[in-house]
Amino acid sequence: MCLTCSIVNGEFFPVGGIIYKDNYVLLHHCIDLQIPGYLILSPLRHIESYSDLSQNEMLHIGIVTKAVVAVLKRIDGIEKVYLASFGEETTHFHFHIFPRYKWMLNHSAEEIRTDNMLDGAKLLSFCRKKYKIQPTFINKEDILPVIEQIKQVFANPDC
Numbered sequence: 001m002c003l004t005c006s007i008v009n010g011e012f013f014p015v016g017g018i019i020y021k022d023n024y025v026l027l028h029h030c031i032d033l034q035i036p037g038y039l040i041l042s043p044l045r046h047i048e049s050y051s052d053l054s055q056n057e058m059l060h061i062g063i064v065t066k067a068v069v070a071v072l073k074r075i076d077g078i079e080k081v082y083l084a085s086f087g088e089e090t091t092h093f094h095f096h097i098f099p100r101y102k103w104m105l106n107h108s109a110e111e112i113r114t115d116n117m118l119d120g121a122k123l124l125s126f127c128r129k130k131y132k133i134q135p136t137f138i139n140k141e142d143i144l145p146v147i148e149q150i151k152q153v154f155a156n157p158d159c
């Protein structure tokens with residue numbers, strides 16, 4: 001069984017638990033990155049391509065993404081939110097919701113810039129390598145407050 005399916009089935013607990021789940025999608029924090037608010041949004045069904053998403057899955061992915069990006073942008077230090085889908089490590093289709101913090105721009109130019117311009121794909125790739133950590137060693141103190149803020153939005157849709 002794939003990692004995402006084992007989270008869907010309650011056999012694996014990502015840091016902070018399930019942030020949001022409905023009949024179509026699942027939102028949780030990345031299991032092995034020490035970047036608060038780095039989230040993974042997947043359909044519940046094990047499909048491997050965007051083109052396999054049902055209308056309802058697409059709709060729910062869109063709605064949840066919009067809500068999550070809005071919350072992340074209100075968090076101190078987050079300047080921008082990147083969205084990406086690769087599916088190289090986990091084939092279960094998912095989006096990476098990657099908050100770009102101000103402090104990330106302090107990394108050396110050769111790691112995050114191309115021709116002196118900030119290179120989002122390079123920064124994402126660099127941070128995914130630099131802040132990767134075994135799930136059991138994740139420092140929850142940084143991550144849980146951010147997860148709490150996101151959970152509150154889904155608990156109270158009016159805010």
Ligand SMILES: [Zn+2]
Pocket residue numbers: 001002003004005006045046047092
């Ligand atoms: Zn799966």
